[in-house]
Amino acid sequence: MSSFAKTVRYILRGGPPVDGLPDRVREDIRAREASSERLIGWVQLGLVLFFSTLYAIAPRAEGSAGFNFVPYALMAYFLFTVTRLVLSYRYELPEWYLLVSIFVDMSLLVGLIFSFHIQYGQHPTFYLKTPTLMYVFLFIGMRALRFDPRFVLTTGLVAVAGWLGLVFYAVVADMDRMRVTRNYVEYLTGNNILIGAELDKTMVILAVTVILSVALYRGRSMLFEATKDHAAAMDLRRFFSPEVAASITDADTELQAGEGRQRDAAILYADIRSFTSTSATLAPETVLAVLAEYQNMAVEVIVEEGGRVDKFLGDGILATFGAVQDSETYAADALRAAARLVESAALEQQRFLEAGWPHHLEIGTAVSAGPVTVGVIGSKRRLEFTVIGDAVNRAAKLEDANKVERSKALTDKSTFELALSQGLDLPLLEARPGAEVAGMKQPVDLVVLAR
Known part of the structure; x- marks a missing residue:
């Protein structure tokens, strides 16, 4: 097997295997990951409350003629986040649930972006220019808190798939009112699609995802080693007095x-x-x-x-x-x-x-x-x-x-x-x-x- 294939398998399984680790080290890692999931839940809750407050006090954007999906999306995401946070304190969230959470996160964001052309009565190309897409990076960044490249990679790939789906719908929705252009001014001022711009957005999402995944790929190995070293240091304090153990573990040389x-x-x-x-x-x-x-x-x-x-x-x-x-x-x-x-x-x-x-x-x-x-x-x-x-x-x-x-x-x-x-x-x-x-x-x- 090539080194590239081994690296891909390594990332897909979440880093180094835990099979060779002592049970107490595995339990420590699981406890840290559970704590990370609770941290992610609190960050998500803080974000949804921040954006809800901002939405409530900010002046309304003019030109909205259709149904406003934003408060319903925020409410749905608030309820989902609270439920997920409560469950994280009662149970160890299984991997399938975390994957479902990622799909829910992205689905709500993509659905919210999709709703903008309905709310403002515009062609679907309208939502391709919304800055709301940048919130994708918040979800990708939050997943990095767990130090598991699989979930960052999944979040990024789901985000790319969702965005490409929006682009595809905009292309096929109404061809007589939309055309592909290479003119940047036409792209910004009309119902036109600039393929290069959409590729740029897609590539940036992919690049951030890959960079974070590689960083976590390395960081997770360091986490495992640090956890083993921490367990060894704790054991050392049982074999030696705290002062002696500290002089050994904290020695500069x-x-x-x-x-x-x-x-x-x-x-x-x-x-x-x-x-x-x-x-x-x-x-x-x-x-x-x-x-x-x-x-x-x-x-x-x-x-x-x-x-x-x-x-x-x-x-x-x-x-x-x-x-x-x-x-x-x-x-x-x-x-x-x-x-x-x-x-x-x-x-x-x-x-x-x-x-x-x-x-x-x-x-x-x-x-x-x-x-x-x-x-x-x-x-x-x-x-x-x-x-x-x-x-x-x-x-x-x-x-x-x-x-x-x-x-x-x-x-x-x-x-x-x-x-x-x-x-x-x-x-x-x-x-x-x-x-x-x-x-x-x-x-x-x-x-x-x-x-």
Whole structure:
């Protein structure tokens, strides 16, 4: 098949096929098209009300001896437009109805133009000189609001067919009072037809139709790609914090491994006690159900306290405070979140039992604050946005220390004092100076946040 034939088929089916798109993207496109149809309906209603008002207040044209069809045409079009607009809010208008709407639009316009020679008692060539033909471009332009070349093409072709029908009727209506001329003055001042003028009008309508169809042919492809990219960006915001997602999607240049910046932040680690051994005795779907309940609870607490989840590590959670968004209370927020996580887990035991956890679910959490590097790591083919620094390692080791210290939430003395200076209102539960923590060379002054 030639490229021209493929292009024609592409336009006739309305652009790229939706068969290869995910269901949610197809639904988004359908919603956008339905919204476009409602917009078209409102534009049509606005136009008919504007022209009705203009007709009501404008001085009447003189020389009218016959029946005036204009108010009846405006009323019919008003009723049709209101009906179509109401239906567009209740249903998704099928394509056949949209095609019928196009034929109704053009039929009313062509019929109105045809009525002028009856209204003014003139030869049919009279209506060929009416400026009302220019309203055709309004209907063609309105169809472009949907970003579907088929309907623009249909509107233009129906308009051309209607106009050629008017020209044909004028030619055959009364030959003894009409003649074809090449004289422009005779054309304007008498009952004569200038074939070149009618061809010019026809070609202009066709040219505008084709240009808009080609533009929409390209624009519809971009719409599909933009819709897919929008869906991907929305998904990205579910995998990353809003600030991280925005830094990825709004970056002026393509992100590369090694890009980053340093910030003062607090790092929170949390995980479920005895998760590996317990989950080995459960069905996979039960394990995932419990994890979902726990993670939903934990994320809610972390976000409410101003933190952002950096990543899920199986049953573990790494959250940051002040790393991706500036904060003057990052340490205080992180310690409040750690204490609340332990408290919330204790209060939500029924939730975990109903999900399938066989016994009391306990968690451990720890916080450490300090300078961290926030940025992109990985290779050319796969990148990851993460935080790196001593505070991250310390938080992980302090969380492991909960098992030895028989606690549920730990931090170090420097982080606790920093949090107090930032407005932390948690009481000092217990201090354990000079504690040995696995993986750390020097003893650590621990502060217990929850036991």
